[in-house]
Amino acid sequence: MTSRPTDTELPKQYDHSSNEQKWVEYWEENGYFHSEPDEREPYSVVIPPPNVTGVLHMGHMLNNTIQDVLVRRARMIGKNACWIPGTDHASIATEAKVVQKLRKEGIKKSDLSRDEFIKHAWNWTDEHGGIILQQLKKLGASCDWKRTRFTLEDDLYDAVIECFIDLYNRGYIYRGQRMVNWDPVAQTALSDEEVLHKEVQSQFYYVRYRVKDSDQVVTIATTRPETILADTAVCVNPKDERFTSLIGKTAIIPIVNREVPIIADEYVDPEFGTGCLKITPAHDPNDYEIGLKHDLAIIDMLNPDGTVSNEIGFYAGEDRFKARKLIVKDLESGGSLVKTESLTNKVGYSERTDAVIEPRLSLQWFCRMEELSKPALDHVMNDDVQFYPAKFKNSYQHWMENIRDWCISRQLWWGQRIPAWYYGDGYDEYVIAKTVDEALKLAREKSGNQKLNRESIRQDEDVLDTWFSSWLWPITVFDGFKDPDNKDINYYYPTQDLVTAPEIMFFWVARMIMAGYAFRGDKPFSNVYYHGIVRDEKRRKMSKSLGNSPDPLKLIEKYGADGTRVGMLFASPAGNDLLFDENLCEQGRNFSTKIWNAFRFLTMNMEEGEQYNPTTEIDPENLADKWMVGRIRMTLREMEDDFSKYRLNEALKKIYSLIWDDFCDWFIEVSKSNEPGSNMPKDHLERALGFFETLMKMLHPFMPFITEEIWHQISDRTKDEALTISMWPESDGELFEESVTLFHTIQSHISTIRNIQAEMNLPPRSPLQIIIKPKNESLESDLSDAEWIYHKLLPVASITIDKKSSKPKASAAAVVDGSEIYIPLSGLIDLNKEREKIQKEIDNISGYLSGLDKKLSNKQFVENAPAEVVNKERQKREEAVSNVGKLKEQLDELT
């Protein structure tokens, strides 16, 4: 029940900024988003945890808007919705930021102890951490904030260590010397997924090596001439006749004058470069393999920071790129450089630091993936875990079938430290243990040396890859390691939907699925919805470095969170990238204004001091009511279908159009009072409010703030009520199809008459004589009953609805769906214009008709097409013939 508000209560403009803040607080204070296990069906979602020190960007906006729509809708259809928020410690990204900050303060990381550094990192995290979660609240994200987790908090730290130990015991984790992707800036190994290959213009250097004890030379081609310093062989293809004589001889490396063997291997492509390949086992993965095969020496020429090591004897301490320049100069002056060419090739860059990756041989921890990947592949292929869009199954399959072992150690401090403890002199003797005491015990057992003490064992210096903690996220947020049989995990796991970008399918999604089956024996989620990447109008990815990304908070400030959410979703077809355009947010904001004004109009029709009860009980005699109810139920059914397919933008467009086009443009218009200045009849107004309430529910998942605001304004709500926890409207019930069709007919009559007004340049407000000649008697009676609608929407002087009508002289006329409409214009009519108009319509229909005739006179069609289709075409033809006949008559009368 509600009454007319005062002007101060309902300002002319919708004020999104104060309203949105108000509802954020209201929802949180009342704990509407907090979930505890109960008898309802669970609907759980884990957030893709943003970097703890990150700030909101457009990708987050899209990702979290989508999740919020799904979660709010699930909550409203009666599920126990639980959306778990949290942040990721993002080891390499955060550590890089902390190092940078310390450097500005004049502190080098190397000057600090591990503990000191970690203390700085925690300070940084405490200072910047969680900002992004506050920003998500502004967006309206309905997370269960009490359940906020952080990947480096104690419980999650322990879970990661337990997981490592478990996998080690199962034989999946091993330590090995491998060629890894080395990031010389962060000075750590990276997994293959963290390396981005970019196409660049490089120089291809042709360098001549002398062959020992002969006049011969071999010429090799390389893009990285500095690695010549670490060459330990020259290799040719055994079938390449040009070089057969050289095989087995010795080549002399320029600059260093090292003697290396000339070997043969199938790997070498005789067509590429010179057909001779220099072999640098320590700095190229292929060369490393060849080195192993041919038992070549391995010379490591680089320091961890990418400078040339002292042991080489040349360019010591110079950065690899500086060394490249120097060596080229020296080769040239020494006469060894034959030529240079430019070449387009792909170079690996660090995803985080953008440094050029150096392949580097080092001792790292690996996780064997073959067995882990098997169930994860099968359960996606058989749709236990469903991908939307399904096309991503293909690349998932390809990756899983060619999966390589995962390098999980990182030479960083910020992260979960590897629980390996060394007790010998080197790194060969170790035990895996959760605590130092346990490690000591195990080390004593294993070595037989009871004299070992805490000081004589030392823990591995490295931490684990960030993804080695985030792959457990759907389990650890419910404490599934701490207590594998707790109430939460049993209730919420597996979660329902995961919403993420395809970019991290391999980093994260695939690994979570593996972890789910490995540690819970069950999938982590049932559906994965991949959304696109946010791009600008030039299709460039939005990024900080390009500076082409708007600040999401400014957008929210300008257009409201509601408007911004709508803008994001409008731009977002399922599974495709979205071209973000600020105009779409403006459109969203305009929609807020439209809604607000529609509501304001309804309240303006309230009588002072009168009480109103919004209702959806319709008047069975009122065509507009039945039409509106039918449209609402139909739209609800269509939206249900869209939601089931994650076509959120389609669902949004439908409710947008239902509110704007159907409710505002037609329903409110026909509900207006006939008497200018007088209010809508009370019963009409109460139904309009009732429908409005239903529409606000349908819109709520997309625009949570304005809908909540209006829902509270429409009725006086008790303190513990909120739209956000109200029930989604029922789509069951009669669709009133006949009424909807009839209303559509009337709509097209009205549009046609408005068209005549416009074409004939009639003053918009001058009253019209309207004569309608319905195509049959039943329509005649139906239209007569609905005559009032014409009066509401057109300036009517008189209206005649009669099947026996005939066209008055000098009138404009049209045929709509077999019925005829005449507007007498006594002298006002421009005969030529009217003739032209009718002739145009006749031509139009004639073209249509000739197509139908052609089809129907085609024996093949009549014989082969289903009878249903043929009949439909015949019917269409009859209608068209009749319409052309009517139009021709109208035309004749004009002459």
Added chain:
RNA sequence: GGGUUUAUAGCUCAGUUGGUUAGAGCGCUACGUUGACAUCGUAGAGGUCGGCAGUUCGAAUCUGCCUAAACCCACCA
């Protein structure tokens, strides 16, 4: 080099199992503020559905080839 996807109005996209003279939103044009909304209303213009061939009575829709673009994977020095 391998794989996947896309091509429909000026722009962004719909078009469900082949049977519409091809739809929406934005933009554009014209007209319009007597009781919400110019952040608005009404009307309108605009496409031989990338190209070529084929299957079919019938193709935007199915098949093949071609062209263009995007993305993913891979160690071409």
